[in-house]
Amino acid sequence: MNAVKKLRLPHYLLIAAGLLVLLSLVRVVDGANDVTSSGTVEAMLRLAVPIFLAGLGGLWAERAGVINIGLEGMMILGTWTGAWAGYQWGPWIGVLAGIAGGALGGLLHAVATVSFGVDHIVSGVAINILGLGLTQFLAGLVFNVGHAKELGGGPRQSPPVDPITKISLPVLSGGGGTPDWLGSLEKHHWFLVSDLAGVLRGLTHQMSLLTLVALLLVPVSYFVLWRTPFGLRVRSCGEDPYAAESLGVRVYRMKYAAVLISGGLAGLAGAFLVTVAAPIYQDGQTAGRGFIGLAAMIFGNWRPGGLAAGSLLFGYTDAMNVRDGGQAVHALLLFVAVLLVAVAAWQAWRRSFLAAGLAAVAAVGLLVWFLDSDVVPGELVSFSPHLTTLLVLALASQRLRMPAADGLRYRRGEAR
Structure with missing residues (x-):
């Protein structure tokens, strides 16, 4: 927990860059350009x-x-x-x-x-x-x-x-009838370069x-x-x-x-x-x-x-x-599998072998699912935002600290 508290903006930018590289690899492997x-x-x-x-x-x-x-x-x-x-x-x-x-x-x-x-x-x-x-x-x-x-x-x-x-934005994203440089780079589907251009264009177009x-x-x-x-x-x-x-x-x-x-x-x-x-x-x-x-x-x-x-x-x-429905979500199966492998390695290094084992099993299951299918069923695609909500809350629950008096009744002058 102390390590998390020491994270600063450069650390978060580095994490974001690593996730973008991983997403780019997933896009190249699966061909899901909408990722x-x-x-x-x-x-x-x-x-x-x-x-x-x-x-x-x-x-x-x-x-x-x-x-x-x-x-x-x-x-x-x-x-x-x-x-x-x-x-x-x-x-x-x-x-x-x-x-x-x-x-x-x-x-x-x-x-x-x-x-x-x-x-x-x-x-x-x-x-x-x-x-x-x-x-x-x-x-x-x-x-x-x-x-x-x-x-x-x-x-x-x-x-x-x-x-x-x-x-x-003018020039970068085609604002005011100017050239759309980021859009041109994105269309080439180059590794990482086109992905970065796509993200920046999405934020500025x-x-x-x-x-x-x-x-x-x-x-x-x-x-x-x-x-x-x-x-x-x-x-x-x-x-x-x-x-x-x-x-x-x-x-x-x-x-x-x-x-x-x-x-x-x-x-x-x-x-x-x-x-x-x-x-x-x-x-x-x-x-x-x-x-x-x-x-x-x-x-x-x-x-x-x-x-x-x-x-x-x-x-x-x-x-x-x-x-892109099932195709894009299918690519994310590989993305999450790689993240779970990293989580398993981290938990093993911390000697939390139960958590490491569960993460490794989940990673293998997602990888098998990814290799054995071409698209994710539509029912699961539509449910994916709510499933993400449940998973994130479950994984984040151990590091949370709510305000100490949150939800407690207060009356002026009362003894605690």
Whole structure:
């Protein structure tokens, strides 16, 4: 665990480079060019951002000691309010309305848990149910009548929302009618060079401005929570609210602020779905992303950087399903098998022979599966993002440390 704590940015960049080399080898061996294509990277970002924003909302709440499993309901509120405002006044007004809708759900959660001491899980489940039922009712009431219906609205969907502007870098990614150098390199399918070009082009071609805003929230959240007095007060409420109270921190105010920010970020995730991912509100649009966001937050050990990495992992597995289906996922069997061989060697070096043996057996099983098949069944492909969620949580569970007072009831002046 100490070795993990000593990792710095150069170490993470080295790990990322090693994974890219391995992916390139897998692509060459299996011929699955979509494994590192720019289209896959673009899809990964589009699918990962709402998961990341929801998880970031969960991080803010739980750092203040409030468990927020109502993220899914807050996302749903964000999709409806974002679409309702977006089709009438433009996508950026829709984004602001989505944030407000999610923050309203966060306010309800804060009133229930912070002021009235309701169990955090019960309150979160209630908000999920409320968000789903309320938006279904409002969709039929607002989108299925009058001008909204003429524009394409219905009982379970809104009229189309104008998408947010997308940008591409000039020269490198063809922005402004300039040459697309990275695209040209990618088409050659050279080992590593084309893979790196594909990844960079996916990050710089047709990127939504809202995606850029979401990516900037990683350093912003880290700075605010770990480098400002406000962030220190929020985190102290999640670790020991009574000690924070004794030092003059207004614990109730900090918890309310964090949960409101949490709801606003979840609402922003919902607004992203209706202004970038698919510019229209539809019933069931969130598809459990709020819960996957919670899983990404746990995988990231309640820190923004780890949360972003977990979200990209889930987004990547989902992009495999969207882009090339069974062929791309089949190539990942070899990728995971090689990683498990490395895990087995590492565990053996640490003299953890049981873990090493299990990793080796799993690696052999995946390698046999890879060699004995040409494509992964469609049922498993569609389930791969959820399977990844379960596996990552199982593997990461031993190194996690949640805030000490997370989910505990706090009452001002009470003895501990």
